[in-house]
Amino acid sequence: MPVFDELFSFPSSQTEPRSTDMAQAPKTAITPTRSENYPEWYQQVIKAADLAETSDVRGCMVIKPWGYAIWENIQKKLDARFKATGHENAYFPLFIPMSFLEKEAEHVEGFAKECAVVTHHRLEPDGEGGLRPAPAAQLEEPLIVRPTSETIIGATFARWVQSYRDLPILLNQWANVVRWELRTRMFLRTAEFLWQEGHTVHATSDEAMEETRQILDLYADFAENDMAMPVIKGEKTSGERFPGAVHTYSIEAMMQDRKALQAGTSHFLGQNFAKAQEIKFQDQEGQLAYAWTTSWGVSTRLVGGLIMTHSDDDGLIVPPRLAPAHVVILPMYKSDDERASVLATCQKLKTELEAERFDEEPIRVRIDDRDIRGGEKSWQWVKKGVPLRVTIGPRDVADDAVFLARRDSSEKGQGVPHREFVARAADMLREIQQHLFDRAATLRADNTTQIDNLADFEAYFTPQDAKNPEIHGGLAYCHFVESATMDQKLKDLKATVRCVPLEGDDEPGKCIFTGQPSVKRGVFAKAY
């Protein structure tokens, strides 16, 4: 197991002099650093990158333009994958009649709890200058703001499905959902969040399972190739299953504090929802049969995962494939004469870069000519995580060069001939994308181990630093059998079983909690 400090040994990418406004300038752009206080570092990265902020509504966040642009890029990448695999988008109601939630027994347990309940459809003056829900406008049946849409979509599918000819149905919806979470954290757990939820109906169990696994693969492909975030594909244990599902699969990623993040789930619902909602069809033999359904989703939580996978003590680092801007060009000048020639060169560079292609699209370039100090301006873009920063001043114009800094690198920026930079820019973005993935994969490998006895397991999940009670060993692959004994031990250690990985060795062993025979190891971790 690597020593603790290595965890945060990623070098800072200092390339410009710091603001000297403060008597004691901090060594990093973000205070506190990851090793000082990881949860607070996370909040400060969000603030420094201007990604989001808390709103006037409890538990709901405002997603600011830079954060939303990352989400739009996530949407675009996923949406293209959904469509390429035959799915179509549709839109279903925000509200779910309360009685719909009562139909699937486990679903009731899981979702009919902390949710937003609409009981009235009108406001009226309260007689004291304010407003109140009009007593005469109470709804006969309360409506629930969707926490997830299996029930309302299932009721619709029941109308659409008559014959095997109507199957499969392969739909996806981009939507907002609300779960009245008691403890919220930006992007990771908010009362309202944005997500996509796929819902499909199939004639056979095999087909539904194939769909469930296809989507799991699709999520993993997106996470690794676009987010540069290595993930483990696995099946959830019965205790962690989606309420009402037969099998739940997930992708699990390791954050820089070694905690796991569930980044996407794909559920094989069997015939549970079909039976609760009467989704029946006449099969090719003319027999009436219940259909097989799936559902799957990822959410704005992915933005939280992106932040915690790649960012450093200077702020956000966005993988190039999801970056709202790939290159930011910062003009530097003093006189009006200088301004004209510098800006002309910047504009020329922008046009040239936009003619180059990265990830099958033109390179995305911004020129930041705002009237603020150059150092401060450059640091803003460091904190926003733009992959490449280019400074152009009068001397660069004269030399036909640019001053270039890579966000993922600790090296100081350097002068590069203008033409060489244009020719190399797309390749550099590819290198950065790969570098971020490799760095995260190395960190995960360095903090993953197999554990075969309870004492080691306890030590692994016991904090090694009083200042950072959250920091611990990382991921542990262990044999296990679900039991009350295990659940209690995990609760004591604040650890969880993330999944049973689909890939990897299958050698049998003994449950580290009870000694019972076990066929496969699970992945254990502290988790978000």
Place this chain on the structure above:
Amino acid sequence: MPVFDELFSFPSSQTEPRSTDMAQAPKTAITPTRSENYPEWYQQVIKAADLAETSDVRGCMVIKPWGYAIWENIQKKLDARFKATGHENAYFPLFIPMSFLEKEAEHVEGFAKECAVVTHHRLEPDGEGGLRPAPAAQLEEPLIVRPTSETIIGATFARWVQSYRDLPILLNQWANVVRWELRTRMFLRTAEFLWQEGHTVHATSDEAMEETRQILDLYADFAENDMAMPVIKGEKTSGERFPGAVHTYSIEAMMQDRKALQAGTSHFLGQNFAKAQEIKFQDQEGQLAYAWTTSWGVSTRLVGGLIMTHSDDDGLIVPPRLAPAHVVILPMYKSDDERASVLATCQKLKTELEAERFDEEPIRVRIDDRDIRGGEKSWQWVKKGVPLRVTIGPRDVADDAVFLARRDSSEKGQGVPHREFVARAADMLREIQQHLFDRAATLRADNTTQIDNLADFEAYFTPQDAKNPEIHGGLAYCHFVESATMDQKLKDLKATVRCVPLEGDDEPGKCIFTGQPSVKRGVFAKAY
């Protein structure tokens, strides 16, 4: 004024034999026709094209894949325009604290009425096997599901804006909103609908007005060039203004039943919301000043406008620039041998068409090889409004030809050499786009008039056909001054003043309702 029947004289695009399943085959794919019952025809077009359906939640619709794909194309076109004019997307909370609605007096009147009110945050078992809102989980302050977001976004802007350097703020949000409408009609008026809402903050009145008008122009450009829907840009009268606005501008279109549809609005809010929400900034002279704000939006209502502008008695017609598919290829074969060669030819054609560009993107092509009767299949695509339908059978393969039908034309389909079709396809789509616009512009011109006395005005808005009480003259340009007399007359005639057009003659005249002097004509119409 043209005679009544001309209104629906667009020829049907029959090109294939009809289903003979019915003893008496109707002459059109949609029953009733436009001239028989326009409102019911509208519902049937939506059903036949599989655009949307009513849901299990009162007043909320399910937007089905074909309808949602049109909305996605609308979003894409508008979003590109917003970004090209410097706007960024963001996301604000779904919920608005009730007290926020109380702040702007007129806004209270307009929006704090029929809305969805969240009063509880938990459900619990009701003791009878069902659920109920948990009495212990009543919210201290009710939350309103946003009917529009000026108040919650304004409260956020108040935090963001400190100095003139923070301005302008140019944001847009794609979101769902809820207004508890009593009478709903699919796409045109639903309790929940999808829209975009732009919200901007400026340092000066002039800048805010420039933004308001820029967006109005942007909406009109989109409506005319992408939707092929001619619109009138104008200012709303005080009675039709957005609650809390100083000036409201709109684009107004004429549907085929001669009723007007408000298709988009842009509001100059002055300092009303800034004062209600304390959006203040320090100007360049160091003085504290209230900011100037705007808001603007279009919604899924546009899909209703698209349907009613272009569709005919055989169903939907989608303008090519917004069509989910530009070309559908229908293979026809009997034997397995035929199947192989026909499908190979279809695939080749698809690939060739996709290499051609229309509207700066590859032509969008679908091959429909479902195992259903050819006539029925072809009619499904007629009803869905795909611009070009191509049938390929063994003889076409042998002749190196395709059988081609245009959705906007009454001409029967015809054989066209394969190569010629590929070369001409993009041009044909351009022709169709233009033809749809011209046809709608002609209909509007034929049903627009100037009226200078009340008797003619009354006759113009009195139905000419007992079977179609909604059908009347069309648009009337009249001099007017807002008054109670006018309001009562309009109410009696079920007519409305749509706007005062920004373009056109400015000769003064006399109000047809009161005889008062008037500087400019308004557009009067029955309206959705």
